[in-house]
Amino acid sequence: MIKDLFSKNTIATNLNVDTWQDAVKAAGSLMLEEGLIEEQYIDSMINKVKELGPYIVIAPGIAMPHSRPEDGVNKTGMSLITLEKGINFGHEKNDPVTLVIALAAKDNKSHISSLAELMDVLGNQELLNKILSSDSSEEIYELLNKN
Amino acid sequence: MLKILTVCGAGVGSSMMLKVYTQQIIKNEKLDAKVDATDIGSIDPNSADIIVTTSDFADVLRNTNAQVVKIDNLTDKEYLKTELLAAVEKINN
Numbered sequence: 001m002i003k004d005l006f007s008k009n010t011i012a013t014n015l016n017v018d019t020w021q022d023a024v025k026a027a028g029s030l031m032l033e034e035g036l037i038e039e040q041y042i043d044s045m046i047n048k049v050k051e052l053g054p055y056i057v058i059a060p061g062i063a064m065p066h067s068r069p070e071d072g073v074n075k076t077g078m079s080l081i082t083l084e085k086g087i088n089f090g091h092e093k094n095d096p097v098t099l100v101i102a103l104a105a106k107d108n109k110s111h112i113s114s115l116a117e118l119m120d121v122l123g124n125q126e127l128l129n130k131i132l133s134s135d136s137s138e139e140i141y142e143l144l145n146k147n
Numbered sequence: 148m149l150k151i152l153t154v155c156g157a158g159v160g161s162s163m164m165l166k167v168y169t170q171q172i173i174k175n176e177k178l179d180a181k182v183d184a185t186d187i188g189s190i191d192p193n194s195a196d197i198i199v200t201t202s203d204f205a206d207v208l209r210n211t212n213a214q215v216v217k218i219d220n221l222t223d224k225e226y227l228k229t230e231l232l233a234a235v236e237k238i239n240n
Contacts, residue, residue, distance in 0.1 A: 103160055111159075
């Protein structure tokens with residue numbers, strides 16, 4: 001279930017950031033405040049992009065920063081932020097990014113079916129547009145769990 | 148039996164998602180195939196018949212003998228299905 005991954009506290013809308021690093025930090029901070037991760041995990045997500053490239057931009061306009069379980073994950077969960085203006089991550093096809101969904105995974109199994117459900121939501125253009133244009137984290141939470 | 152590997156950077160995000168989707172396709176199309184997920188650091192590129200990955204890593208994997216399926220949009224299952232079936236076809240012919 002998608003609601004196993006998100007809480008209303010890990011969703012924020014229309015954030016104004018200038019760089020992809022700041023976008024990842026903003027999404028990471030929400031997970032940090034909820035106790036899902038240790039602070040080092042945020043740097044680790046940024047370093048993964050520097051090391052491996054912008055592959056985390058998984059679909060047009062959507063980035064999913066994450067790192068490995070041993071890099072400081074306390075509990076499996078996600079955060080979601082929408083950005084006021086599009087940010088380039090350096091991806092050839094999927095830039096600019098306006099939706100950042102950070103993932104903290106405690107292992108490589110437990111979150112997978114929920115993640116697949118989330119991809120179905122994001123693949124639904126109508127739901128995606130509603131999420132992108134919403135300015136209420138409560139509303140986004142409801143939209144995510146609609147499927 | 149065909150061996151399919153899904154590959155991403157950390158082995159917990161995109162590759163796992165690609166694995167779920169690939170399994171769904173295998174089941175629906177009744178393919179004789181097995182799929183595993185791995186990360187780019189620990190992959191043996193010649194241990195698979197088909198490698199499913201994002202474009203960034205496809206460049207890293209260009210020396211493999213496997214068929215490489217490149218995915219740019221993880222929410223586009225239809226594209227994955229088309230490309231995967233085309234790769235299977237190539238191997239069978």
